[in-house]
Amino acid sequence: MSLKASYHDVPVEGRAVLVREDLNVPLKNSRVADETRLRAALPTLRGLSAAGARVIVMSHLGRPQGRADPALSLRPIGACLSQLLERPVAFAEDCVGPAALEAAAKLRNSEFLLLENVRFHAGDEANDPDFAAQLARLGEIYVNDAFAASHRAHASVVGVAERLPAYAGDLMLSELQALHRALDDPRRPLLAIVGGAKISTKAGVLRHLLDKVDRLLIGGAMANTFLKAEGREVGSSFIEDSALAEASSVAGRAGEKLILPLDAICARQMAPGQELRTFAVESVEPGWMELDIGPRTRELFAAQVAGAATVVWNGPVGVSEIPEFAGGTLSLAEAIAGSGAYSLLGGGDTAAAVDALGLSGRFSHVSTGGGATLEYLEGRELPGVAALRNAA
Template identity: 35%
Template sequence: MLSIEDISSLENKVALVRVDFNVESPKDSLRIKKIIPTINLLLQKGAKVLLISHRGRPVPGDKINKDTTLKVIVSPLEKNLGQPVHFIPEFKIEEIKKTIQERDEKVFLLENLRLLVGEKENSDELAKQYASLADIYVNDAFAVCHRREASLVAITKFLPAYTGVLLLEEITNLDRAINSPNKPLVIVLGGGKAPEKFAVIKSLYNQVDKFLIGGVLGNTFLKASGMQVEDSVVDNSLIEEVTPYLKDEKIEISSDWIYDEHKRIYDIGPITITRFSMILKEAKTIIWSGPLGFFEDKRYREGSDKIANAISSNKNAFSLVGGGETTQLILENKMEDEFSFLSTGGGAMLSYLGKKEMPAINALNQ
C-alpha cells in the first residue's frame, strides 16, 4: 500500500481525493478537521486537490437539497484549511478540467457523488471518468472503506492509487489496538448495529480480556437471559447466538438500569457504571464503539458520560473511540484531546474489528 508521503513531487498535477464528508452538521465535524493534513501535504508537494465525497442517501435523478449538498461543507472546510475552496456543482468533465486549470484556487470540491449513475454500482465507466480528471488518486475516507463503490474501488484500476494521512492513521491505530495491544484489552460496545457489534465479540474473543456491553446488544443479552425487557430495543435475530455467551466471564452486561416512563431500558444504572469503571481503570488498551444509553436525552446520558470519564482518566491505557454517536458525545463534552485516537469510522471500524472484507483498502493493495 503506497502512501502520499512516499511521493516526492506533484508539481502541476491534480490529486483526486476521496474523503468522507457525510455529516449532518458540518460546523464541528471531526471528519472535516481530520482531512486537513492530507490536503496540506498534497498542496506542499505542488498538487491541486479535487475532493470527492457523498452526503446523505440521494439517488441519481434526485434534486439536491440542504441535507445532501456538499456546498455546506465549503465554509467550515475553508475555515479549517485557511484558504479558499472552489465548489463545483455539476459533473461535466470538460468544464471541471477547465475550472481546475484556469482558477487560482488550489482546492476544489465536487458535488455529491451519489447523484451519479454507477457510483453505488462500482461502475468502471464512471471510474474512468473520475480518472480523466486527475493524475493520482488518494483514498482518505476510512469511514466508507467497507463499501464497494466506483470512487473507492473501481477508480484504483485507472489511476496510481495512494492512501492519505488519515486512512493510514486509522489502519495503524486499529492494528495497534487489536494486533499488539497492551493487556488487559477491554472493548466497550453500545449503541445500535447489534449484529456488527456481536461480530466484533466473535472475531476478537481470543484477544480480548473483557467486553462491556450496553445499548441494543446489551438489551438483547438481557432478553436472552430471560429478563422481561418490555418494549426495550432488542435484536431478536441474535437471541440464539448470544445465549452461549451469557455465563462467559469475558462478557459483562448491566445489572441495573434507568428506564423511561414505559419501562424501556434507556441507560445503564449506577451499580453497572461503577463496575464498568473499575474494569476500565485497570485496562491498558480500550476500544469503545457506541453510547451506553440514549445520550441525546440528558435523563439517559449519565452512563455514557461516566464511561467516557472512566476511559479518559486512565492515562496508562491506549484508548481508541469510534462511531458517529460516540464521537459526537465526546465532542459535545469537549473531551476530544483526552483519548489516544478518535476514529472517523462507525460501520467501517466495526467491519475492520470484525475482520470483515474492506474492499476499498484491498483495492489499494492490488
C-alpha cells in the first residue's frame, strides 16, 4: 500500500494547499443534519492550518447535474465547519474563475477557504481537463482526503492530482490502513458478514471476499435468495430471482465457509406494529416475510464472532430502520463490539444503523466510505487512490 507520502512529509507553510474533502452531508432547512463526515475531515484541516498552510477546501454536495442549485450550495456546510474548527471559514461563490481566484488570493497562512460545490460544473464529473486545470490554478499542493469520493474518476479527485504534487490526507490514510489491516494483512480467523437486500449489488464483494476470509456470514434480505437457491421455503420474503444462479454459484464455491441464517423474525408486512412470528428458514409459511435474523441465528452469528480475530461487516442483517426488525443487527453489533477482534464496519447503511444504536465508538474502524468501501471490498483500485500512487 505504497501511497505517496502524506502532507505531513512536505513543507506547507505559506503554500496554498487544495484539499478535496467529502462534505456531502444531509441538509435539513439549510442546516447540516449529520456532522459525521465534517468531523472526519477535521484532523487534516487542522493539521494543515497548524503547519501554516493556506487551506482551500473543495467538495461536492448532492447531484446538481452540472448546474448551480441554491439548495445544494456548500455555504451552510461552511458555517458548520467554522463552528467545528472554531475558526472563520471564508466562502467562495464559485470553485473556479474570478470568484475563486480572488478569494484564494486573500487567504493568509493558517486560514480556511471553502469553495462552492464542484458539481455545479459538469466538468467535474466528466473529469474535463480544462476544468481540472482551473481547479489546480488555486493551489500549489493537492491533498486528497476524500476517501468516500475516491471511487469516482472526477476532476476534483483525479484530474487535479495529475497537475499538482499530490498527497494523502489523514482520513484517506486511516481508511486505507484500516482496510489493508482487515483484508490484506488480517489476524486470523477472518470473518466477513455481508447483509443488505440484493446479491446483484454485492456479487463482486462476495466473490472477492471468498478468496480472503475463513468464514462468510450472510444476513439481510439477500440471505432469502441464498435460501431459495437451496430449495428452502421462504414464504413471501423478498427474493432476487435474477440472482438465484449467482447465489448457487457463490454457495458452491464457498463450501463450508458460507454460513446462512437458521431462523427468522417474520411479519406479513414490512411495517411497524405488525404481528411477529419466528420461523425456521426451511419452513416459513406463505404470506410471511423474513425481516430479521431469529434467536438461533443470533446465537450462531455471535459464536462465529467470538471465534474470530478480525471481523469485516457490510450491510444490516434485518430491516434495521424499523425497530421491530432491528434486534438482529443490534445483537450482532453488540457481539462484535464486545469481542476482542479487530472490527471494520463498512457501508453507509450499516454505519447508520450502528450509529443509531449508539455503538459506533466501540468498533475498531467505521468507514466513511459507501460506494468507495464497496469497491475496495470488490478488490478494485479506486481511481482517487491510483492517482495518488501515480503522482509525480
